[in-house]
Amino acid sequence: MDEFKLRAGEKLEAIHSAAIAAADGSRTRVQEVASQTSELIRKIREAFQELWQNDLIIESRQRVAAWSRDAVQRIKDGTPPLSPLLLYDELVTLFKDRMWRRSVALFGLGALLGGGAGLLLGLRAAARAPPGPHARALLAQPDRAVLLVDDAVMPGAGAGEVLVRVQAFSVCACDRSVLRGRAAALRALAASTQLCIGRGFAGVVLDAGPGVELELGDEVWGCLSEWSGGAASELLTLRSSRVSKRPRGLSADVAASLPWAGTCAIHALHVAPYAHDCWKGKRVAILGATTGEGLALLQLLSRKGARISVSAPRKYQNILYEFGATEFIELEMNDDVGWTWSAVEQFACRSGPWDALLCCEGPGGPPAAPRSVRALLRSTAPKSAFIDLRSKALLTDRLPTPLWLVFCASFYTYRMLRWCVGLGAHADWLEPRARLAPGLARLAHLVDTGHLAPTLDKVYLPQDFETALAHACSDEAFGTTVIRFP
Secondary structure, three states, X not given: OHXXXXXXXXXXXXXXXXXXXXXXXXXXXXXXXXXXXXXXXXXXXXXXXXXXXXXXXXXXXXXHHHHHHHHHHHHHHOOXXXXXXXXXXXXXXXXXXXXXXXXXXXXXXXXXXXXXXHHHHHHHHHHOOOEEEEEEEEEEOOOOOEEEEEEEEEEOOOOOEEEEEEEEEEEOHHHHHHHOOOOHHHHHHHOOOOOOOOOEEEEEEEEEOOOOOOOOOOEEEEEOOOOOOOOOEOEEEEEHHHEEEOOOOOOHHHHHOOHHHHHHHHHHHHHOOOOXXXXXXXXXXXXXXOEHHHHHHHHHHHHOOOEEEEEOOHHHHHHHHHHOOOEEOOOOOOOOOOOOHHXXXXXXXXXXXXXXXXXXXXXXXXXXXXXXXXXOEOOOOOHHHEEEOOOOOOXXXXXXXHHHHHHHHHHHHHHHHHHHOOOOOOOHHHXXXXXXXXXXXXXXXXXXXXXXXXXXXXXXXXXXXXXXXXXXXXXXXXXXXXXXXO
8 A cells, every 4th residue: 555655656746746847947938939939030021121122123023013014004905915825925025034034033943942941841840849848857068077957858749759757767887988979979860869878767657649558657667778868867758669668566766777787688688699498508608797787687597597607796706696697707816917808718718618608898897809709609609609798889980071971861861761661760770679669568577577686786866977877887886876866
């Protein structure tokens, strides 16, 4: 009963917060719209006056007026001015004049450009989502600083979109890579948002656009990749394909710790060269296993019957055994030697190579890539059995300017072709299937059936973002670090 009251209170609090934010921001938005509209009308009037007083336009007006007076006089005199032959002769006479031809050409060009621009503006205005309320958000600055703002404007939910009141979101080492510039170029093409931090999130649906199955008050979770924006906003508008109902019984803090880590683990198992029912008896190594995705992989693979070797700081050895590890890779040999691939190769020589090797972002994972993957894998294991889950620079982040322009043209052309054939103009095709609604639904099923449990480390407030990110990237982190909106 107490849990039901708590969940009902969270939903009422979310709706109340959205109503207050909408009321506070309505007056400011009306004033901004009024000032922008008056300024636009003034500029249009000035441009029209300048065009109307042009010498060429004045001469054309005089010719049209003279022709009209002549036609009126002919009507008074009884001459039929609308005879097809007479009208044709008059038009031929007019078009023999070079100035008249130029005026007509300019008029036609102006009508074409103006009509096209008006059509595009109309289509853009029709597809534009209504403005939403103001909300608190963590926005990254060009100098890599992150500021907490109270008046970030979120657009309303359009067709196929939902407006989510984010209760909590996760931070990880991937956010540090984003602040250093990872996926910045692709994000400018795929997402029109200033948000770039916050990967997984949990919240409550405040509004749903047409064509969305979710309803007001549904508790959902989801995740956003580096090129799709971020979840560090109290109000978040995104496509309904990016969210799914979260498992019942999970609080917002606990639920926010799993979407990004869990979908990364599911995607890693999907790209692995073994089927889901072929992991039993396989020797698998997970390097840097104390991260959220590392612990998720450890739970899933131990359920499948794999024999798992893990590397992590020595103080977490017993806890990792409880999660399902069978071997602990001792890499901290002395103070001068840290986690290196040489130490991993020495352990493989003593205990035998592995059928699969997964490298996560946490402590215990050697930097860069191994010198020889074959020295770590069995002879029967394919080279694709080495899966690196760490954040790496994207190809789009390293393209020179000429190739970048070619990529931009190709990207927009592909999106336009998808829109023309009815697939939509969204960028969901960039995402692994595990990070979309079907993968999130499968993740919720794993939690409901007890095959996977979230691993929440610490919870911070938004104003402590830098402390939270530093902890998430340190050796002290075990699981996923979460930031909660109070």
